[in-house]
Amino acid sequence: xxxxxxxxxxxxxxxxxxxxxxxxxxxxxxxxxxxxxxxxxxxxxxxxxxxxxxxxxxxxxxxxxxxxxxxxxxxxxxxxxxxxxxxxxxxxxxxxxxxxxxxxxxxxxxxxxxxxxxxxxxxxxxxxxxxxxxxxxxxxxxxxxxxxxxxxxxxxxxxxxxxxxxxxxxx
Ligand SMILES: Cc1cc2nc3c(=O)[nH]c(=O)nc-3n(C[C@H](O)[C@H](O)[C@H](O)COP(=O)(O)O)c2cc1C
Numbered sequence: 775x776x777x778x779x780x781x782x783x784x785x786x787x788x789x790x791x792x793x794x795x796x797x798x799x800x801x802x803x804x805x806x807x808x809x810x811x812x813x814x815x816x817x818x819x820x821x822x823x824x825x826x827x828x829x830x831x832x833x834x835x836x837x838x839x840x841x842x843x844x845x846x847x848x849x850x851x852x853x854x855x856x857x858x859x860x861x862x863x864x865x866x867x868x869x870x871x872x873x874x875x876x877x878x879x880x881x882x883x884x885x886x887x888x889x890x891x892x893x894x895x896x897x898x899x900x901x902x903x904x905x906x907x908x909x910x911x912x913x914x915x916x917x918x919x920x921x922x923x924x925x926x927x928x929x930x931x932x933x934x935x936x937x938x939x940x941x942x943x944x945x
Contacts, residue, residue, distance in 0.1 A: 787887025
């Protein structure tokens with residue numbers, strides 16, 4: 775897929791076919807994550823790829839918005855530090871957001887759907903993923919082939935119109 779088509783095709787996919795993601799495709803998605811820019815190139819992140827059905831099910835207790843996780847072919851848990859200082863916290867959060875979008879666009883490029891989940895309950899994350907002290911799970915990204923319809927460019931996205939949100943030169 776062209777980059778432009780991948781960007782326009784990505785949407786939250788929360789229902790997945792019962793079909794595994796091939797190793798090469800998974801490696802490509804993880805490589806896209808690895809290449810993500812980060813604040814001072816600190817790369818304060820680690821990825822845990824979860825495919826085991828029992829583990830995915832247990833992980834879905836992390837948040838009410840994680841109901842799609844058990845049905846995913848694989849879920850990537852984004853792990854990173856848990857800084858107390860606001861400045862660091864903002865920059866880690868920004869990096870995690872960029873990471874998420876790299877993963878999602880790379881997946882869309884391969885026709886693979888993706889869906890965010892917040893990681894509210896860190897006790898669940900710690901129990902299921904065995905994350906080391908001082909780290910937290912920032913987000914879960916469920917991945918899998920869409921069960922509803924294939925990814926294709928969305929002509930009319932549910933977004934505010936550009937003329938409402940862009941200003942030039944000054945507010
Ligand atoms: C910061 C953030 C947190 C989100 N958390 C969840 C979540 O917990 N569960 C979920 O199903 N979707 C979650 N989403 C997905 C959004 O609801 C979705 O991106 C938004 O409605 C736009 O839809 P689209 O991704 O299909 O374009 C989250 C998205 C973002 C950016």
